[in-house]
Amino acid sequence: MRMQLILIFAGTALFLFFIYAALVSLREREQLAAKRFLSGAVLLALLFLATAFVSFDGKAFVFSLLMAGLLSGILLFLIPNGKNRRYRQVKPEGRIDERDTMFSRNELMPDTENFEDYYRRNPEKKVLDDRFRKNKGLLQKGTSQYHPFYFASADASFETIAALRNFVNGTVATERIPVEEEEISRYIKNWSKKLGAVDCGITELQDYHIYSTGGRGERYGQKFVKSHRFAIAFTVEMNHEMIQTAPAGTVVMESGQQYLESGRIAIQVARFIRNLGYEARAHIDGNYEVVCPLVARDAGLGEIGRMGLLMTPKLGPRVRISVVTTNLPLMADKPLHDFSFIDACVQCKKCAEVCPSNAISFNDREIINGSLRWQINQESCFTFWTVAGTDCGRCISVCPYSHPDNGLHNLIRFGMYNSGIFRKVALKMDDVFYGRKPVPKPVPQKLQTI
Ligand code: SF4
Ligand code: SF4
Known part of the structure; x- marks a missing residue:
């Protein structure tokens, strides 16, 4: 009985x-x-x-x-096993030159001084960049994912972000309000979440967080120096339903919107700090002086995964990041040093399998410019974007950590964090339940057009 x-x-x-x-x-x-x-x-x-x-x-x-x-x-x-004792991180030695990023290279116009100068110094990149220059380009008519409404919506978000760039810096109030580090740090974290951030972390600004040289717009060629002591990183969520449609036009629409959201939060927080009488600069899309994923990782918001993006505990890579640098006295957070993400990426490789441009490595992390990490082939990735017209996002959409932040997936995430054996089983189960190469989902019904 x-x-x-x-x-x-x-x-x-x-x-x-x-x-x-x-x-x-x-x-x-x-x-x-x-x-x-x-x-x-x-x-x-x-x-x-x-x-x-x-x-x-x-x-x-x-x-x-x-x-x-x-x-x-x-x-x-x-039962906890295989946790952080095997965590290994090597801090980057040098600094990244923003002029080497694909967005900067995409802005180089033939027959201009910057164009000639860049390819004189980097002749090997000319052949690679000529490939993407032959294609239609991001958000352009004639690309494989072109949709007039989705592209125009994305463009509207990017145009709004461009207008916000005038507010990344500003006048500092002459009267300085005395603050207590712990209290002001807690206030900024709570307020930024009220403004729409899913998470906020603080780190001491390191040299390797800062681009050595600017690469976009009027900042091209400008040398950046460390002028603030702290950096505050914010993450915002990219909508799961929209990301599942990757690489459709709705993905770049969502990217644009969340770049805007994260940028708006950074601008508001930077303005707030300047109102208190301390220097603060917001780093938003198209106007970064810092490498956001590195800042966010050191601020305890996640780890850098196989696709080179920040992997966060509750949303995986399905986030956008903005940063505020400041001389406001703050309390820095501890980095997560979470081995479970690295171990999951070593085993999983799902993003590498679905990537339409084979830009994601199947190998383990390697030392690149003094830093132990994965690095995607940014030329292949960007060339695909210029064919699709969107920022693709297939890798983000299939990641087992990208599932929504709810009871079911958080239970699995806890197991994956807690136990190496469970992690192994859960990754296999993700393939069984969601597919090894999940097909893109249709555009959400409310956004469907005839
Ligand atoms: S898909 Fe897999 S390998 Fe790629 S980032 Fe996510 S967990 Fe790592
Ligand atoms: S965005 Fe697309 S092309 Fe780029 S790495 Fe991810 S899956 Fe590959």
Whole structure:
């Protein structure tokens, strides 16, 4: 009788969990996952209930097997193993020149002084860049993902960001309000979240956070120096439904909107700090003096993953980042030093498999310019963007860490953080439930056009 009760209880609990997971998947438009969770619910219920109610030889043995399986699953999830003791990070030695980034190179106009100068110094890059210059380009008519509404919407966001660039810096109030480090740090974090940030972290500004030389707009060729002591990093969420459509036009629409959101938050916080009588500069899209993912990592917001982007604990790479640098006295956060992200990326490689331009490496991290990291082939990636007309985002959309921030996925994330064995199993299960190469989802119904 006790055996029967245990089986009914365990079977019902598993059945309900799988039904819950199926409903969550349906809401997330993950049809494959919903079907598989539903099948799992039925199979488990049948298995447990049949063992509870049907009499057969060896029932005690099957009962022991089921209980051992269930218990091992729970222990696998709960017992910490393979955590941060193997974490290894090598700090970058040099600084990145913004002129080498693809956005800067994309702005170089043939027959101009900057164009001639850049390719004189980097002749090997000319051949690579000539390839993307032959294509239509970002947000252009005639690209493979062209859609007049989505591209015009994205362009509207980028134009608004461009207008905001006038506000990244400004006058500092003459009266300086005395502040207490801990209190002002807590205030900025709480207020930025009220403004729409999902997370906010603080770090001491390092030389390697700062671009050596500006590469965009009027800042081209300008040498940057460290003039502030602290950097505050903000992350905002990119909508899951929109990112799932990658590389469609709706992705660049979402990117534009979240660059704008994160930039607006940085501008407001920088203005607030200047109102208190301290220097502050916002770093927003198209007007960065700092390398945002490195700042955000050191500010404790995540780790840099295989695709070279910041991987955050609750949203993975599905974020945009902005930064404020300042001389306001603040309390720096500790970096996460989270080995689980690095280990997951070593095993997973899903982004590398789906990347349409083969820009993401399948190898382990390597020392590049004194820093231990993965580096994507930025030329291949950007060349694909100029064919698609969007910023692609396929890698972000398939990442197992990009699932929505909800009970189901946070439970899995906890297990992946806590246990190396669970991490291995969860990554395999992600392929089973969501597909190894998930196909892009249709554009959200409200944005569909005829
Ligand atoms: S898809 Fe996999 S390998 Fe790529 S960043 Fe995400 S976890 Fe890492
Ligand atoms: S954005 Fe697209 S092309 Fe670029 S690395 Fe990611 S998947 Fe590859």
